Amino acid sequence: MTNLAKVDSVDHAKSTPDVDQPFRELGLKDDEYARIREILGRRPTEAELAMYSVMWSEHCSYKSSKVHLKYFGETTTDEMREKMLAGIGENAGVVDIGDGWAVTFKLESHNHPSYVEPYQGAATGVGGIVRDIMAMGARPVAVADPLRFGPADAPDTKRVLPGVVAGVGGYGNCLGLPNIGGEVVFDECYAGNPLVNAMCVGVMKVEDLHLAHASGKGNKIILFGARTGLDGIGGVSVLASETFDGDESGGGRKKLPSVQVGDPFAEKVLIECCLELYHAGLVVGIQDLGGAGLSCATSELASAGDGGMRVDLDQVPLRATGMTPAEILSSESQERMCAVVDPSNVDAFMEVCRRWDVTATVIGEVTDGENLEIFWHDELVVDVPPRTVAHQGPVYERPVERPAEQDLIVADSANTLARPSTSDELRETILRMAASPNLCSRAWVTDQYDRYVRGNTVLAQPSDGGVLRIDEETGRGIAVATDCNARYTRLDPYAGAQLALAEAYRNVATTGATPVAVTNCLNFGSPEDPAVMWQFQQAVRGLADACQELGIPVTGGNVSFYNQTGAKPILPTPVVGVLGTIDDVTRRIPTGIGGEEGETLLLLGETHEELGGSEWARVTHDHLGGVPPKVDLAREKLLAEIVLAGSRDGMISAAHDLSEGGLAQALVETALIGECGARVVLPEGVDPFVWLFSESAGRILVAVPRTEELRFTDMCSARGLPWAKVGVADAGAQSLDIQDVADIPLAELREAWEGTLPKLFG
Template sequence: MVPDTVTPPADTVEHAAASPDQPQPYRELGLKDDEYARIREILGRRPTDAELAMYSVMWSEHCSYKSSKVHLKYFGETTTEAMREKMLAGIGENAGVVDVGDGWAVTFKVESHNHPSYVEPYQGAATGVGGIVRDIMAMGARPIAVADPLRFGPADAPDTARVLPGVVSGVGGYGNCLGLPNVGGEVVFDEGYAGNPLVNALCVGSMRVEDLHLAFASGTGNKIILFGARTGLDGIGGVSVLASETFDGSGTGQKKLPSVQVGDPFTEKVLIECCLELFHAGLVVGIQDLGGAGLSCATSELASAGDGGMHIDLDAVPLRATGMTPAEILSSESQERMCAVVRPEDVDAFMAVCRKWDTLATVIGEVTDGDRLVITWHGETVVDVPPRTVAHDGPVYHRPVERSATQDALIADSPDALPRPAAPSELRDEILRMAASPNLCSRAWVTDQYDRYVRGNTASAQPADAGVVRIDESTGRGIAVATDCNARFVALDPYTGAQLALAEAYRNVATSGAVPAAVTNCLNFGSPEDPHVMWQFSEAVRGLADGCAALGIPVTGGNVSFYNQTGDRAILPTPVIGVLGVIDDVARRVRSGFTGEGDVVVLLGTTADELGGSEWAHVVHGHLGGRPPAVDLAAEQRLGALLAAAAADGVLTGSHDVSDGGLAQALVEASLVGGCGAAVELPAGLDPFVALFSESAGRALVTVAASDADAFLVRAAEAGVPGVRLGTVGGDSLAITDLPAIPLGELRAAWEGTLPALFGSATD
């Protein structure tokens, strides 16, 4: 038996005041000299060990947004009153909430768990899912679906073989145990993510409008109840520290292992049901999940957003490790915990619900009539701070922003000079080569490890363009969600690249038949101390905000993830954009494949010679340079409106966006997903190579019944959307005029064989 650890005496407020010169390890905790000096100025003394721990995690880049705040305020400046009217909760809350009609509200958010997932892939990814689910729970909603935008180094790299299987297993293991369908996401491979994968997790929840809950501690005398799992030593300085520093390039990051949280999805599943019953019984005044920074975050944010102070007794916190210090208790990021503000007269009923669900619940403090957050331990005060200085008034940096001189050379390196296939047989071979490439091949190896249809309300999931989930069984009302980002476009032009990511996610939602309604984002970038990275970031924020204003849909919240780099090599700038859409009846959703023999294939939108940052340039030539495709948000809006209206009228028999890999890849995927071939003729007046592989934005491939084709083309023209008839669905091959036909069996072998060959059986 391991003997109990002897707990050292606490560093009390009284002792801190009496020992102003006592050295403190603030630099080791990530604080700069001036930040530490400011803490001393705020308190009028040196901080206690516990206070130092709280400030260090809450003032970390991950929690305080200290380098991004000055840029993120642009979202508020560009949000119109009409856009605000759609939101019930927005930026600054645990997750954004939008009214979707018929008394229903939907909340959604995407966040990062990048660095923990590199250190310990399974637990890093699993707890990333758990954390975003609790953000949705904290708004009063039932989580109904998750999605996972993932990015890794080269598919054949040894480190990708280490990281990817664990990440996929962690995402699936946690989500499957919660009974949440995984309905979307991305898997992208690129040298830019070698040593720094991106593991972003999105969750969507639904609720009645009146069930909305917010994070604040209000009402003097109200009790603070910690419920869920016990607090342990796992995750000390976890995501708040890991996400606020650069990896050293050592390859494994094993020295960070103790900082990675450990998840228990079964505890979280019970916690979900417990929370929902507490909400429905009206027993909760305010609520906050415990994610990054643990109790430090929950207590300071609740108190800061409330109308009084707060007293917390750490002796009441249920622990699963002995000898924990106050700093460790406050910094622990142990998973599956929530903190609620409860009226004294409701405490007994609150506890009864928790007992019903076998959920540990403990009163750890109360709301006070002061303006201080006071925390005691063993009868002595170890924290006495103004809560807003911890939670909301941290440092604000105006980092240098400078466009690097290398950007001009990058843009000047156009793909126009790259050799292009011209002969019909060469074009055929290129289609197969592209279909088998890691970024375009089937994701079934990944998605087959996820339960996409649990709970029975999933109408569409991968490989569909957007996940579609029913929220009201009586009416069929549902939501669609998609995430997208071509980081190569962003590297070439951050402003345009962010808008192209927005446009693609918007288009993917529209192709499902839904009306885009709101945006969330996860902004993954390198070190904010690099002026060029801050230029990329500021331009991407401006592009996204201006794009949302042009489309009339609000950014409801999101996440900033900096320090995504190894040594001095930053990742490709990757602002992942999630778009939520609303569909009146999921039975009217549009599938993304060719399914009806004799249906007419129509290409909507305009194609130009736009190969900068394209998948073709990347796969065939390893090239990145030139300019990304032009973006026309008004055209995207017209296309989206046409698709949603035609879907509602039952006109579309299939719909698939045209993006990565161009028209060639859209034809491949539509044929294989739907199980039917097609005979098509490329648009007149275009070079066949450009027609097949250009990645011009604002395009979709749709099918309509032959009897509706002429009327649909007229309808498209009247809507201001160019359309051209390509051919007809049918047969067992993809036949493109002048090219040798490609049997679906050959096409499927190329498309489905890549990931299993790289990573083995998904059941190994």
């Protein structure tokens, strides 16, 4: 039991104004601490200091990014807002997709914890994003995982990657959520700072939408789910460390890792419990407990409500003895939710929780005051205006400066690099590229994920995008894709962010779905570096401007700063997730050719000599320089419209977008996925190398039944979309035969494409 004489109450804080407090160790600047004292009119208590330190952190307050993120709102038109039921600022974005259905989706990061403890870092990243979706009133239906690591053959990558993949798969598989998309990228810049981004998608009826607010005097605050422990305490580690001296489960305590420990089975039960509570109409407002734990949940609920809140920490179910108020408020123990419930519904709420064997406790109530008041053993230990904690943290306009070296990297064109010219050299390059870590098969990773659990998955890896049926009666479905080429963003942050959006948009369209909304996870280096802030500013503006031109809104996302090793930041990595809708999943477009014998292969779009930031430049020359491919958003929109029209009219039997590796890689993948050979004839007079390895954007390789070739090409020509016939599918050939270049057996291609990751990671 805590010694009450040592409790740092509000009264004690008033009477001891000059007590030294470890605010710097908790990440607060001198002026930030001074502002807290100004807000409160006194020094903060230990519990208040803990709350402000975690809630004013970069992760929770967005204090360095707010001034730039507002541009998303400035560029969102009324037409774009029409389908949005919830947007930036909520736990997750929600869009109305018609017929009474709504979809909620979001991307978040769990980068640093996944480096420290790969399995739990990745697992709790999945758990956290799933609870964000639950908090909107939706049933989570799928996850996706954009991952980035250091060099594939580096010793530390062999430590981090298997644990991360196991964590993503272990948590998602136990929840029964199919993993339908994502990426695995290797680059030197992520050595020591992997990126583990997690995406979740949920579905609900429009009327089931729930938001995080604590309104209604007398309404009860109920904490339910797992008990609160010492794991996951980061922001108050200095305050907590003084009391760690034994075993958490006994009379003493030990210092536990700052990385949270997840229990997917507890979360699965929590999902079902929440859905029953929603269905019974027992919830006024709800908030998940993720980053900053109870500090976040209580302050955000109170801030979004119409009154104050009283919380009694004595009522919080604990799994450790002797926890201090600061530790209880800052613990990020997983699988917890906080609900606002009308007093008349408390008994029914508790009965639902008992039925699911979920611990639930009334810890407070909504008041008619203005402050968030938190008590510990009848002592008032927190008395703060909730908005000052949750929404009125520091806002910094960090210096922004285009780095001088940017001109040097742009001037270092990839077009001057030595390139293959003979047939043998081109053949060897195709195989070398197919076997390279960033282009090879991801089956070693994705086979550890359950992609088809629940029976509604229509497309998943290795397809361009994931497609999921959400309505068995009508066949209505959704599609998702995540993308980012950080090499492009390094060369031009504005264009690179637009290229990330364009690729995700194109990948969704390639499945036969209509892109409707965007989420993002913006991974950058230190915001205190003016060059990094220039990259960030440019990427935000590029993404926002592109969304406006395409007519699809950014519904929410995440910013992750301080991704760097020492003073060296990662390549700017704005990961973009696009959500699409499809009215009938039976007309989805597969990726592999060979659905019909003799299909015609058509390359839609234009090919130019664009090699800056390309995989060819990386694999063969370890080169990064020049300018990225040009992005033409009007062309991307037209391309998507034509593919969708072709899908609806039965004119397309397979499709695969062109991105990293260019046409050569698209041909390799579509042939191997479809287990069908192809005979390829490049247009007369073109440079085979450029056509095979250029990464020009706005291109899709489609397979068209012979009977539909004329109708489809006439449609393309009529709408002004360039196209070229590049070959035919040939199941009998069992090779990829590129005339005058190479005739490579599928078995040899498969050995190259599928052998890399198993050799590296066993």
